[in-house]
Amino acid sequence: MKIITILSCFFIFLISCKNESLRTANTVVFHKTHEPKKNGAPFSDIVQVGDLYFLSGQIGMNHGVRKLVEGGIRPETKQALENIKAVLEYHGMTMKNVVKCTVILADIEDFSDFNEIYKEYFSNKPARTTFAAKGLAAGARVEIECIAVISR
Incomplete structure (x- = not known):
């Protein structure tokens, strides 16, 4: 009887641990944003679900002056990736934590120029989807959103 009671208690303990893990996950x-000028934005820079971090799309905007950088796809790509890097660093991560990117180009003809800059930031080659769409925010040539993961 004592063994059954001990086993029952152990089983209940395991179930409660599993439920706590699921709740945490x-x-x-x-x-909240790390950029005070974006406090009024109707979205979060980053949303965390367990160890997954979903980053909102970033365009090639210099957040210090709230304007797109000049020069086309290459400087905009670099700025968008620097913006992503800043959000990740604020949350204790690097570009190596990124596991998935979604890239939206204003013109698919910019694909090659975009890739030249992109590959400088992602040596680990996260999964990626790239497509073109007309009319990105603020007249941008590129928008990039990411999913990152952090292990504890």
Whole structure:
């Protein structure tokens, strides 16, 4: 009888640990922006679900002056990736934590020029989807969103 009671207690303990793990893995945190000028934006820079971080799309905007950088796809790509890097660093991550990117180009003809800059930032080659769409925010040539993961 004593062994059955001990086993029952152990089983209940395991179930409670599993439920706590699931609760932690499914906890959603809408992080506040690290850029005061974006406090009024109707979206979060980054949303955390367990160890996954979903970054909002970034364009080639210099957030210091709130304007797109000049010069076309290459400087815009570089700035968008620097913006992503800043969000990741604020949350204790690097570009190596990125596992998936979605890239939207204003013109698919910019694909090759975009790739030249992109590959400088991602030596680990995260999964990626790239497509073109008409009319990106603020007249941008590129927008990039990412999913990152951090292990504890």
